Amino acid sequence: MSKNGKIKVLIADDHQLVRRGIVDLLATADDIEVIEEAINGAQAAALAINEEVDILMLDINMPEKSGMTVAREVREVKPHLPILFLSMHEEPAYVKAALQAGANGYLLKNCSLEDLLDAVRTLYKGNNYFSREITQLAMEQFMDGAKQADEVQITAREKQILKLILQQYSNQEIAEELKISVKTVEVHKRNLIEKTHSKNIVGLIIWAGNQDFLKD
Numbered sequence: 439m440s441k442n443g444k445i446k447v448l449i450a451d452d453h454q455l456v457r458r459g460i461v462d463l464l465a466t467a468d469d470i471e472v473i474e475e476a477i478n479g480a481q482a483a484a485l486a487i488n489e490e491v492d493i494l495m496l497d498i499n500m501p502e503k504s505g506m507t508v509a510r511e512v513r514e515v516k517p518h519l520p521i522l523f524l525s526m527h528e529e530p531a532y533v534k535a536a537l538q539a540g541a542n543g544y545l546l547k548n549c550s551l552e553d554l555l556d557a558v559r560t561l562y563k564g565n566n567y568f569s570r571e572i573t574q575l576a577m578e579q580f581m582d583g584a585k586q587a588d589e590v591q592i593t594a595r596e597k598q599i600l601k602l603i604l605q606q607y608s609n610q611e612i613a614e615e616l617k618i619s620v621k622t623v624e625v626h627k628r629n630l631i632e633k634t635h636s637k638n639i640v641g642l643i644i645w646a647g648n649q650d651f652l653k654d
Contacts, residue, residue, distance in 0.1 A: 445562050448474040450482030451497040467555050479503025486512045486519065493558055498525045498532065506539040513540035520561035528571060537644050543567035565608060566639065599626045600646060
């Protein structure tokens with residue numbers, strides 16, 4: 439966060455009109471400011487690594503380096519920097535690739551101002567954020583599923599918690615929904631990550647995308 443208390447955002451998009459539009463939208467918020475703009479992937483990676491920013495906002499298709507490449511490079515140097523993809527692609531394959539590259543959030547470019555601001559604030563707090571459209575597409579894919587998770591034994595409570603994670607519930611919201619403590623939620627999350635051999639919550643979401651246990 440900058441000295442004036444605002445969330446510092448770096449935007450990378452090779453289309454000037456799109457980039458300026460995003461800057462103007464974020465300027466409507468009192469707690470957010472765009473401190474850097476990148477016009478290609480190489481510039482985005484350099485700025486994200488060398489400058490003090492709170493949120494990295496990436497397009498997928500950019501000259502010199504794709505957003506996916508930028509995300510992977512930045513992750514190696516700044517593993518905790520929140521990365522938000524803002525893309526025109528809504529296909530699940532793109533979302534999955536973004537997650538694998540290290541994304542913490544994914545929005546479509548036709549999202550509302552409310553979603554854009556909410557995403558920045560949510561990522562800044564350390565949580566993941568996916569637009570309602572992306573969440574719906576992901577849930578439909580999860581419901582269809584691809585294969586059984588025979589080697590992983592998920593309890594009924596863990597299944598409840600995973601469903602709420604996929605619906606972007608925070609730890610506090612999950613605790614209130616299931617009438618359990620936040621500490622218990624954290625324990626279940628840790629168990630899910632360990633059982634599925636995931637590295638983190640993002641990895642858990644990717645794992646869930648290949649399963650069909652959410653059908654019932």
